[in-house]
Amino acid sequence: MKRKFLKSLAATVLLANLPLLASAQGSRTVAQIAAYEGADRQTMLLDGAKKEGDLMVYYSHPIVQVMVDAFNKKYGLKGKTWRGGSEAGMQRIMAEHKAGKFDWDVVLNPAHDCELLARDKLVVEVRSPHHADLIEKGLPAHRQWATFNVDVFTAAHNTKLLKKEDLPKSYEDLLDPKWKGKLAVEANDHAWYGALLAEMGEERGSKLFEKLIVTNGLSVRKGHSLLAGMVAAGEVPLALTVYSWNAPQLKRKGAPIETHFIQPLFAIMSAVAMSNKAPHPHAAALFYDFVLSEGQKIMIDADYVVGSKKFETHMRNIPYKIIEPTEFLKHQDKWFKGYDEAIIKKAR
């Protein structure tokens, strides 16, 4: 009887103290956890993450699954992922938000999508110690997303069909009739085209492409990976807009493909952002830090160009301009229409 009483007393004391124990950890809001800069940030986040036991990452970039797996392995956590096209991810986030369902913790999407999430006040500033390592444009003034990947648009050629010395040095060179039936671009690269025209001068640029299509034709392919695959297969001898990582990845498998640079080069960024309604805020912030540190190494090993300055990329000595998300959003409709009219509809 006595023992039973003692047992239940102990249980009551323990139960009564649980909220206290929890509040020592859990009284912080999502924003406070994300912004915590104390020396014990890492320990605090990891302890919290272990208690949360879960993490939900929404993403569109192919490398993210590898990062999540490495993250789970390192910390013994069980982070889950949802993957879809970037626009499907945005639809999902918006629909869930409107219905008051807050499932996701971290999103990795194109930076202009993250910028929209910031404008709609769906994300929170994370005070990551790794922000200091980012490239200049990798962190916006409001600091609500951070760049983890830079996709540089480059040309790529089939090394069996074209010799290096014959490759074009400028866009003007492409007007040479020897390029007839050999060129292709990707179907969704309106930002590349818009930025290129702005750089060349609208009139000069659009005249050049008009002439190029009349003289040599320009084929349009759907998807950068497919376009690069078609270069490797010899179907497209010279592609003008693959990502800088496409060719090295294929080359590693033995494909006859090589990156080629025609200046000026442009790039777009992919970014990581944390939900301000994150159900697992500790794990979310911990993963955010991971993406910008060890995650960058994983990306470098897979031939990607990263947002962190700490790592040397294959683009280190090549100048390129980053198309900023604000610019992208501002001109999106105009660029889209321009590309559609001048390239997509005229493809042949």
Add this chain to the structure above:
Amino acid sequence: MSPVPAARWSLTEGFSFKWVVMLPCVVVVALLALVPLVFLLWQSFLTSGSGLTAGTFTLENYASAYGGAETIRLMVNSLVFAAGTSLLAFVVGGSLAWMNERTNTPCKMLFFSLSIVPLVIPGIMFTIAWILIGSPKIGILNTLLQGLFSTDRVFFDVYSMYGMIWVDGLHYSPIAFLMMTAAFRSMDPSLEESALMSGASVWRIAKDITFKLTWPAVFATLLILFIRAIESFEVPALLGLPVGLHVFTSAIYQAIHQYPSKTGLASAYATVLLLIAAGGIYFQSRISRNGKRYATVTGKGFRPRTIDLGRWKYLTLAVFLCYFALVVVLPFLVLLWSSFQSFYSAPSTEALKNMSLDSYRFILGYPNFSRAAWNSVMLALASATIVMLLTSVICWIVIRTRTPGREVLDQLASLPLVIPGIVLGLALMIFFLNYGVGIYGTIWILLIAYVARFMPYGMRYNTTSMLQIHKELEESAEMTGSSWLRTFWHILLPLLKPGLLAGWLFVVIVSMRELSSSILLYSPGNEVLSIVVWELWEAGQFVELSALGVMFIGVLFVLTMVAQILSKRFGIKET
């Protein structure tokens, strides 16, 4: 007991048990159809709104969708493409079905399974395989012929309207094959036999008797093929886009696949598809009204028997072999070839050195692969079974009764056919996020989406089959005091078996392939195979994708062979 045709919504008949079955079916179908339909129409009148700001009323979507001459050009392209594709697919699939079901062509056993292989190959892979076969630059067909005749003439250009029709028509010929197979199997051959006895030629019998008796099935097949072709995405994107040949769906795709998405514009585009489909379904319901004319399965004895083609059977065998060489074996070999490579390349002696099994290892070790495969198989089996049973009840109401509003029911159950998958996914997502009882985020939402998407196919399969069965069989059952449920289960469903099986198989395959709704609606833990296919595609892992395609084909081939053997053993025997 009232006779079957008089079944009416009448209280004077008293309570009938059949409504316990029918009412829930009607409610489910109405809900599944109305949620996406209302959403589509509602969206088409809204501005796209960005992020959290709601859209406002506008007619702008319709103005920009149908305002310019551009749309007319797209429509014309789409119509030419869809008409060509559906005709080719019908001729190919229909004649294969005829040879397979109505003639004594040798080696038929194998043909059923082989005929549906093109449908199993992921659309993207089927198209890429044809690029490797028919491209003017690297296509093996061209390089072989060019070498043979020592010329640089292009023999076959896959990047053209003809190329597009060819590839898509072949890819969808199994739809025609499956639908027409069901129709031929449920056909009493006595009329054909009498014609044969009175000296009519095989061609004349096929044209004047077989074709006319199966007219509802012919029309339904053409309707489905036409709409499928109008909606087709992979072929226009991979073969039309490179040379500036654009179709209607490219516009829908473009509107949706950007953010903020122009769902309203896409919906406005889709309404014209709705009108076309509604017209087709209305026309078919007119055919159904004269249902009796097509009913050959009656109270009289019925033995499915084939026509003896005599020596001609070797010709039909030759046709079969040609078809398989061209449409099944060639793309399959390309797929098989590239699955052993480390990157995509046309066959050559040099590429022989790069052969490996890595891609198969990769697929089998892919994260969540076995879970995705399991989910896909379960979903496909469940959605196919639900779709076929649900629509058989709906069809019974539409065809056998004079219930008011039955034509509306027919339209409702058929119209999701033309709702773009992503719009349907979005509609269900928003609906279940706001009203669902714990369905969002589970595998059930995928099942619901598949049933909604593929219900229209069930309708077409069941309608055509039911028209072939004379109601006198049900009437005699009722006369002997059998309940409605008993008659339905023991008389009608077994008679519908050929159509049910063909439709079931079709829904199984398309469910396994469904991507555009799945990608919005799946959640971690309920991944499906089509997502894996999409991920591989996005990451440019074409050789791994080929390996997956080869595995798909292998599994499906074995499954259909087993189904064939089982149905031979337990089905109606030839005597």
